[in-house]
Amino acid sequence: MVNRLGDSVAGPGKSFAYAKMFEDVHKHCRKRRNRWMANLRRNHFNSPWAVISVLVGLVLLLLTATQTLFTILQVV
Template identity: 70%
Template sequence: MVRFINSAKRLEEANVKFEKSEEEMMFNVGFKEGVMVMAPLTIEDRTESFLRSLIAYEQYFQHNFVTDYVKFLDCIIDSSKDVEILSRRGIIENWLGDENEVAEMVNKLSESVSGPGKDFVYANMFEDVNKHCGRRWNRWMANLRKNYFYNPWTIISVLVALVLLLLTFTQTVFTILHVV
């Protein structure tokens, strides 16, 4: 059984980076070493009807490529924040204007699609993403970023504290060496 992946916001918090693929193939998605590479997707007024037509066509011929892609989009897009993250990376080009409209469109589109079948196209990628997010180091880094390094000033203050600690340690070593 396929275990779904989290939204783009949660994946980014778990140390997953998003990059735009150079290929223009719409369904081209990959994940390697903490980087999810996605082909650019333009969301406009007719995108929903276009995807619905492709899904209907697929159901007639019993394929699931577009259906699986829509399920993938539904996993990574839950809210306007997810759309904002993907837009910032150049993956989603939002012609609707409002990120919330894109999130609603994707979530509404996936309601009419059945769950992934036994030949889910992105099953291996989902497994790799879940393994990456489940690693202790990535969870720690996500927790550290979320709770402590959410502000540039906190990062600067930690760096200054480390420099002061290093200078204090150096001064202590030289004092001991001078006495001995």
């Protein structure tokens, strides 16, 4: 067991045990949407306070839109 410990550690190739998984990870990381989401999480949602502030901002935006709609409907 100890002698074969490093057999599949070298990297991609014909005898690489995780070649399929390696390719799947690279395929996943090449997609634009996945890179965008990773960048968004890393740069903008890196703390719980950032997530909370975005949610509060969305609620305030929704309430503002609702108030505007009711104001327009009251005049009409």
